Amino acid sequence: MPFDAKNFGDSYYTPEWCYESLPIDWTKYKTAYDPSMGDGRMFLFLEEQGISVDGGDTIYDDNESFFNWDDKADLIITNPPFSKAADFIKYAMPRCKTLILLLRLNFLASQKRYPLFKEHKPDALFVLSKRPSFNGKGTDNADYAWFVWQNEDKHIESGIHHINP
DSSP states (O other), X not given: OOOOOOOOSSOOOOOHHHHHTOOOOGGGXXXXXXXXXXXSHHHHHHHHTTOEEEEOXXXXXXXXXXXXXXXXXXXXXXXXXXXXXHHHHHHHGGGEEEEEEEEXXXXXXXXXXXXXXXXXXXXXXXEESSOOOSSSSOOOSOXXXXXXXXXXXXXXXXXXXXXXX
């Protein structure tokens, strides 16, 4: 069940247009998990699509930490803490059919992450044509994209795509 998250200064809530604009057939998913659900807005969106959703908040709730979750879901989708994104990918890949993470585009460019991308190359990128405001007070100086990995049923078109609010 979603909860009202407190903004501890480093919470970044994903604006609705970022995921509502994704050209994805949500009927392909029966179950989903949002490991960094913040205020629960993506959780509620997925429920509205008829998906059975579970979630937690990786940053503030050790009991609900994604890295303590030992289940599986058709879809794992989230805006993870940037510093933990590589760990999210490694942990999530064997636990879902589709993984979708909202990340800065510069996540692609790192010598440290090079081995990760050799092993887990994204199937698709959905570049946000507008920089999102995560705190309602303007945007940061970074560009973002949804990174998509598909283990099964590769129904999301591969390649680089752009989405507009």
